[in-house]
Amino acid sequence: MIPTRCSWANMANPLYLDYHDHEWGVECHDENRLFEMLNLEGAQAGLSWETILNKRANYRAAFDRWDAEKIARYDAAKVAELLANSGIVRNRLKVAAAITNAQAYLRLRDDGLTLDQYLWAFVDGAPIVNHWPSGARPAKTELSDRLAKDLARRGFKFVGSTIVYAYMQAIGMVDDHDLSCMRRGAP
Numbered sequence: 697m698i699p700t701r702c703s704w705a706n707m708a709n710p711l712y713l714d715y716h717d718h719e720w721g722v723e724c725h726d727e728n729r730l731f732e733m734l735n736l737e738g739a740q741a742g743l744s745w746e747t748i749l750n751k752r753a754n755y756r757a758a759f760d761r762w763d764a765e766k767i768a769r770y771d772a773a774k775v776a777e778l779l780a781n782s783g784i785v786r787n788r789l790k791v792a793a794a795i796t797n798a799q800a801y802l803r804l805r806d807d808g809l810t811l812d813q814y815l816w817a818f819v820d821g822a823p824i825v826n827h828w829p830s831g832a833r834p835a836k837t838e839l840s841d842r843l844a845k846d847l848a849r850r851g852f853k854f855v856g857s858t859i860v861y862a863y864m865q866a867i868g869m870v871d872d873h874d875l876s877c878m879r880r881g882a883p
Contacts, residue, residue: 697744700744702874709748723823723868730811730867731801732762735794737863739785741765747785755781767798793849793853800851815869818843825871825881832871836861 703803724730736755738770740748748755758781760766763851770778775850778784778791826833836844847855864870873880 699878700874700876701879702877709745709746709749711752715749717879721823721868721873722864722882724866725812725816727811728762730815731764731797732756733866734811734852734855735759735762735797736864737859737866738793739787739790739795740862741790741854741856743785751784753813754781758784758820764798764801767795768802770795777788782823782864787845790854796853800847803849815843815867819869823868828877829875839840840864 701713701716702720705720707713707715724733732755736748739755758778775788775795779786779788781842791825801811804811824839828834836857840857843864844855844857844860847860861880863872864873871881
C-alpha cells in the first residue's frame with residue numbers, strides 16, 4: 697500500500713520524498729541544520745525546492761558544511777570559487793547573503809542566543825499545528841511577517857515573509873502536513 701503524503705510530495709524524486717517523510721514539519725533544534733535551512737530557503741527564492749534539494753550535498757561541500765565561523769570570513773577569492781561552482785545556484789546576491797547570514801548568526805550568538813532559542817521563542821517552544829484544507833496553505837502568515845522583520849532587523853538577508861514561512865515549515869515550527877498525510881502530527 698502506498699502511504700498517503702501531502703499533495704505536493706507525490707513526486708518520483710526520492711530526495712523530495714525523503715525530505716517530506718523525514719524533515720518537513722519535523723521539529724529541528726540542531727543549530728547547524730537551522731542555519732543550513734535558513735540559507736537553503738533563501739537560495740530557493742525564484743526556483744523550485746526540488747532544484748535546491750538536488751544541489752543540497754553540493755551546498756554542504758561548497759559552504760564548509762554550513763560552518764558559520766568559516767563562512768563569515770569568506771573573501772573575494774572564495775566568493776569567486778562559489779560563483780564558478782555549477783553544483784550550487786551561482787547567484788552573487790544569494791552567495792553574499794549566506795556570508796552576511798553567517799555574520800548575523802555569529803552576532804546573535806554574541807548576544808547570548810542560539811538560533812534555536814531565538815526561533816522557537818516565536819512559537820513559545822512548541823510547533824503550531826495548522827488545519828489547512830489540502831493544498832490551501834498560505835504563502836505567509838502574520839507570524840512569518842513578524843519573524844521576517846526581526847531577522848532582517850538583525851541583519852539576515854533573503855528572509856522575506858514567504859521565505860520565512862517556508863523555513864518555519866521546513867524546521868517544524870509549523871506543521872502544515874495535509875490532514876490525510878501519514879506525517880500529520882508525527883514526531
